[in-house]
Amino acid sequence: MDYLVLLYYCYAPIEDAEAFREEHHRLCLRLHLRGRIIVAPEGLNGTVSGRRADCEEYMRVVKADPRFAALEFKVEPADAHTFQKLHVRVKPEIVHVGLPDIKPYERTGIHLSPQEFKDMKDQDDVVVLDVRSDYEHELGRFKNAVTLDIENFREFPGKVEELAQYKDKKILTYCTGGIKCEKASAFLLEQGFENVYQLHGGIIKYGLEAGGEDFDGKCYVFDGRVAVDVNSVNPTIISTCHHCHTPSARMVNCANPHCNDHLPLCEACAEQLEGACSPTCQQHPDKRPYDGTGTYPKNSNNYNPEQGLLSYRAPAK
Structure with a gap:
């Protein structure tokens, strides 16, 4: 490639x-x-x-x-x-969480290599904590992981009371690439949690170096691929189509911009609903045209530091 x-x-x-x-x-x-x-x-x-x-x-x-x-x-x-x-x-x-005063380069959770994380994750005194948003962990997550009902990472600090029951455990945090864990684990330490760890390099590095074993489903990524395979050892699909409920790891944004929910929608249902998550959204007058991808990139402000605000698109090379 x-x-x-x-x-x-x-x-x-x-x-x-x-x-x-x-x-x-x-x-x-x-x-x-x-x-x-x-x-x-x-x-x-x-x-x-x-x-x-x-x-x-x-x-x-x-x-x-x-x-x-x-x-x-x-x-x-x-x-x-x-x-x-x-x-x-x-x-x-x-990474937006509303904690600019927390400095992970001064204090954060103990970094675990993918192999160290794999060796620890199933121990009796360990809790594996997914610090990502709903749509991410619904697409894929580690077996037996604790997940949080949050739409955005900035809601994480508000969940600390729910996590208080695990204060006597070793908490292994993980996210896509590691960045959210830096602040999440630092915040937990600030809140009095003592044994806090993080998967260094996140799910992506765990897939590259440890084969992704026991990561169920696919990993959500913030680029045009949307969902990527991680587990080459015991892979499975855990997400289901929002409309017909068949297994599907195909993530889309609802074509109705006023909804814009991010959810799994199989190809057949996406075609039938023209990219919308429901018949109601399909009939919305502002529904965006569906091109088969279910992604709607934000417009650039076309800023070029060499020339100011001009139309710019990086050329293929």
Whole structure:
């Protein structure tokens, strides 16, 4: 495969996030990368796709910065770009949870390698905690994992009382790539939990290095692939079509933009409902045209740091 997909994050102080964003945006444009990158005073977070040589150069440049020397890239092959556009944005946090004062580079849960996580996850004194949103863990999760009823990660702090029953256990947190666990485990420590761990590199690294054993279903990812296989040892599908309830790991956004629910919908039902989650949404006057994908990328503001606000789309290379 000629392309790579890079998933990465690093908590490290960035003094001038706006200036860094401008410089980093230029780097991505030069290397013809596409994807979503967040820059914040607390660090860097991104998922990008590009030609193999361009991605390798990007990794070299990023890791050459002393602030990101410890950054680990999760690297997966791809047939083509998995993004249509490039977005590089400045935000208060690199993953939004509303806890900007928590600094994982100062204190966070104990990092477990995929093998260490695998060895610990079934022990009697361990609770495996999924810190992701509903639509993510409904698509795939570790066997016997504790899941939370949250639509967004920013709701996680409000669930701490529900987790109090596990204070005498070892809590193994996990998420897609590890970034949410950094803040989730740090927050749990702040709230008085003593034995808090995290799967370093997340589900993606666990799949790459430990075969994904005992991860049921597929892993939701925030690029054009939407759902990816993780488990090559004992795979299964746990999600079902929202409409007909047959097994399906095909995730779509409802074509009605006022609903926009993210849910599994099999191909047959998606065609029948024209991408909507229900007959009611199918009849909505604002329903978006269904092109067979069930994804509706946000419009870019077409910002190019070299030329200001112009129409820009990273060329294929």
